[in-house]
Amino acid sequence: MLRYLLPALIPSWRFFDDVGPSPRVEYCLLADENAEPEWQPFQPQPEHIPLTQLFRRLVWNPARNESLYLLSSCEKILERDSLQAQQVIAGRIALALRSGELPPQARWFRFRLLVVEREGEALVRHEHFVSPAFGLDQSWGPIP
């Protein structure tokens, strides 16, 4: 427990010190574990949010805060291949598929992390991580 409390008691305060490669989550549905993937973005950002809605989000923004946690999970996978973070992202995708948020058309899914970064003047995307196949009937506990 101390390793979680100490960074709160003695913080480093390194906010936005560097703008590094930025992850994006994509998922694909699979008829079986070996099927060819057709990747789709998971929870893509909306094209535009009206100003009134932006101000409402000052006091109520559950979806965004969850997506920020998924972003930090992506960063843990990029930094140290975190199994816990993989489970978090897989669990969230599975929940979306089961609840009808996304159309479930198969019994398996994978996700991958694309990374967007600057190379000179251009922005480039490349695949950094591909998950194993997860079954839709696998169970995940609540997080947090």
Added chain:
Amino acid sequence: MIDLESATRLCEILLGLALAQQSAEHLFMPMSDRRLFALRLLLGLLLAVGLWTTPVLGVLLLTSTWILARCDGPYNGGSDRVAVLMQICLLAVHLCRDLNAPLRWQEVAFGYLAIQIVLSYFMAGWVKIVNPQWRRGQALVDVFAFSAYPQSESLRGWTQWPRLLFVMSWAVMIFELVFPLALLRVDTLIVALVVAALFHTANALLFGLNRFVWVWLASYPALIWLQQQVF
């Protein structure tokens, strides 16, 4: 003048409301443990109204620690860390009171919170200004260009104004670095806190970091108290 008791009480009210707001959000998140956050919502409200403060802070801190372990770190980055820091310091103040410890111990615990909040601004400015990407304005351009932080794709249009982003970068860095000097006088501190609140609000509007607004605001009474103690 704001005395220690009033300052801690104000922090507790604001922190309680901030934690209640976060917990209410979690009740609408599909993955979250709704029983846990219903409890934290209740605890946040109890903290805000000042009932059973010591045990409420104790249970809040326990559940916060459990959440940190469950999520392998903070759920929401810096805002969770400040919220936990506030819980630790306020709990320390109350334990000192309940155990009739010397007043100085309460002041040290509360003062530590205030100093860490001052450092949060200064260090954030320092790590930016030593980075050539921030000094050139390129870092903020990249935040809008390709980071996952802009709440909508249309906000990436800010990259079309690199000179504006250059000015904004330097405004943020200078504000964060000189923030500690605002404590020299109470009127400059109030102005600095208003500017800081606007800064956090802008981050919330652009990047969806709404929790930072309420948690940092909750800590401001500690800074006002510290300014009057030291200067």
